[in-house]
Amino acid sequence: MAFLKYSKSERWIAVLLLPPFAIVANIFLFGSRYFESVSGFLLATLITLSVILLVYITCGMVAVILLNKYPKYSQTFKRIAISLLVYILLMIAGISMLFFGYDYLNFLGFTMNYTAYFTTILIGLACNFLATSFNEGAAFYEKWRSLVDEAEQLKRENLQSQLEGLKGQVNPHFLFNSLNSLSSLISEDPSKAEKFLDEMSKVYRYMLRTNEDGLTTLEVELQFIQSYFHLLKTRYGDGLDMDLKIDEKLLHYLIPPLTLQILVENAVKHNMILRDSPLTIQLLTTNSKKLIVTNNLQRKNRLVFSNKVGLNNIHNKYRLMKQEEILIRDDGKEFSVIVPLIQP
8 A cells, every 4th residue: 555656546545534534533532622623623633644644654665565575466365464464553553652642742631541542443443454455456456457458458469460470471472472382383393282282271270370379389389480481491492491499398388479480581571582692590499498589691782661560569469478578689690589488
């Protein structure tokens, strides 16, 4: 319940609970003397409300500290139990400060009344439970709402990723080149033509069902990218190579679908592919559980427009999933994208 920080509704909870509690506490403190003069009423209300507000703010600081210490959903009850214990102690300290302070100063003729003291503490306990319930409820709702919004955005990113992938592969140039390659293979090498058609069907089948899953295993993604690369290799021949250095222990780790397709397509789109100077795309994993996709740079002489939709799409997915961000490196000789692998 950090003041104005633990939840967006906290200020309204403070307005709803603190002034009434301050007035009730003053009634137990001063009785009818509380209403004898306007100045006495306002001064007593201001002092009591200030002390209660100070306790409320302190409780808020404690709440934030405990939320950072116990952030997991499974730790909720433990965090609330510890919080309530601290809140109650702070509340008792605040009420004691008021009663013993007013008694010491003989403010408005007040003398210590232990019956009123313990009654006020009981009322404070009730208000404490209400404030905690309201704030926890508001914070839970805000977190749930945020998760729903992020899930919707992630769904849109997945749809965008699928759309970009399909646009890249179903566009007339790609389709014409693929069909042209298939046509040539049918007359030259029917067995290769059959293999090409099989890989082509795998590519489209995978791309059409990627919207169903937010994540896929590295193993499945690698199977897809090898089918996709087979189509590119058939077209570009010796001008294009791909090298895989993947630790088998990481094959069950997760990755957003079409991540590799976007990165491979990006390399092919922006670099020259020559038989005498092949474009080499390397996929390798590291001990830090990351996947690196790198290619040698041989940029095309003509400028190729890039809106970086693909890279931004991958970046947004990792951000929405609260994962470590992707890294991009360009030293003028090699272009690399470092993609964190997600533990299942």
